[in-house]
Amino acid sequence: MTSPSVLDVEDLTVEFRQSRRTPPLRAVNKVSLNIAPGETVGLVGESGSGKSTIGRAVLGLNPVHSGRIHFEGRDITRASARTRRGLSARLQVVFQDPYSSLNPARTIGQTLAEPLLAHSRTDERPIGQRVAAMLERVGMPADTADRYPGQFSGGQRQRIAIARALMPEPRLVICDEPVSALDLSIQAQVMNLLADLQRDLDLSYLFIAHDLPVVSHLSHRIVVLYRGQVMETGPAGALYTFPVHPYTRALLAAVPQPDPRAQRAQRARAGQRTASSPSAAASPRGCAFAHRCPHAIDLCHSERPPLLPLTGGRAAACHRSTELHPLPAVPQSQPHT
Ligand SMILES: Nc1ncnc2c1ncn2[C@@H]1O[C@H](COP(=O)(O)OP(=O)(O)O)[C@@H](O)[C@H]1O
Numbered sequence: 274m275t276s277p278s279v280l281d282v283e284d285l286t287v288e289f290r291q292s293r294r295t296p297p298l299r300a301v302n303k304v305s306l307n308i309a310p311g312e313t314v315g316l317v318g319e320s321g322s323g324k325s326t327i328g329r330a331v332l333g334l335n336p337v338h339s340g341r342i343h344f345e346g347r348d349i350t351r352a353s354a355r356t357r358r359g360l361s362a363r364l365q366v367v368f369q370d371p372y373s374s375l376n377p378a379r380t381i382g383q384t385l386a387e388p389l390l391a392h393s394r395t396d397e398r399p400i401g402q403r404v405a406a407m408l409e410r411v412g413m414p415a416d417t418a419d420r421y422p423g424q425f426s427g428g429q430r431q432r433i434a435i436a437r438a439l440m441p442e443p444r445l446v447i448c449d450e451p452v453s454a455l456d457l458s459i460q461a462q463v464m465n466l467l468a469d470l471q472r473d474l475d476l477s478y479l480f481i482a483h484d485l486p487v488v489s490h491l492s493h494r495i496v497v498l499y500r501g502q503v504m505e506t507g508p509a510g511a512l513y514t515f516p517v518h519p520y521t522r523a524l525l526a527a528v529p530q531p532d533p534r535a536q537r538a539q540r541a542r543a544g545q546r547t548a549s550s551p552s553a554a555a556s557p558r559g560c561a562f563a564h565r566c567p568h569a570i571d572l573c574h575s576e577r578p579p580l581l582p583l584t585g586g587r588a589a590a591c592h593r594s595t596e597l598h599p600l601p602a603v604p605q606s607q608p609h610t
């Protein structure tokens with residue numbers, strides 16, 4: 274990669290200690306990902322796969338067991354609270370539920386001005402004008418600044434939460450399920466807004482969601498996570514139209530189809546086993562997905578497949594990916610990978 278990454282996460286491992294007697298829960302297991310300037314990387318996986326834990330580790334809200342996190346070239350893995358405060362303008366977050374993240378007792382104008390009061394510079398336009406311009410930029414009416422969060426719908430509150438995140442002019446915004454609680458039509462509007470803002474402001478996003486179509490709509494590249502491990506990565510369009518890993522295929526098959534016959538056909542194509550719970554025991558040595566995988570062989574239960582590069586900037590952690598779902602052959606001129 275030629276341009277330096279905005280975010281570079283290398284072999285990130287996060288553990289949570291539950292009690293003294295049980296071993297710690299490894300919520301994130303050696304995850305690596307990077308995000309270029311102006312790029313959206315989608316992080317997808319079912320509930321409990323460790324998506325939010327990765328986002329929170331980047332934000333300094335979860336302790337890192339091992340691995341490295343670099344932001345704008347700087348190691349922030351164990352940054353002090355003071356360093357974090359300095360970073361907060363460049364590294365922002367939008368959560369799923371804007372109501373709990375917007376203070377109900379403060380006007381929208383007060384909430385949006387807050388991050389600027391901390392780092393105000395005298396050479397800038399008055400804060401009130403900047404608040405009004407940002408609210409307009411996210412498609413909110415002019416009188417929004419004088420009103421309270423409770424006076425707005427879910428979609429409007431998410432626009433306000435996005436405006437607040439963008440006020441200090443960040444470089445990277447971690448979007449943790451920002452549209453998951455919204456109606457489908459509102460989801461599309463908010464995603465289009467995020468895409469417009471990215472183009473205009475040269476933002477990078479780590480876009481977290483459990484829904485693969487949603488993630489692929491907005492992302493340039495996708496990282497598929499299962500039980501804290503990367504199962505597959507690649508450019509969004511290619512990964513969505515031709516998923517290689519059986520888990521990615523199962524995620525796609527789980528997307529509801531309006532027509533039951535289409536749904537059955539989709540599930541059959543994916544070869545998905547039914548009634549398999551994500552919390553069922555997995556072999557600690559083998560592939561995390563083996564106990565749910567219709568294609569698992571003995572090797573899958575005894576040896577964890579490494580994340581191996583395929584063609585077209587893709588990679589999958591599956592012993593059988595090239596045999597089951599072969600991608601077009603590697604061009605001869607390709608540099609060794
Ligand atoms: N603060 C915490 N303490 C203990 N366990 C946690 C904590 N945060 C997350 N977990 C556990 O880590 C796993 C991953 O959670 P999370 O990152 O929230 O998943 P996702 O966002 O993909 O739904 C889950 O098993 C969850 O219960």
Ligand SMILES: [Mg+2]
Nearest residue numbers: 324325326450
């Ligand atoms: Mg989450």
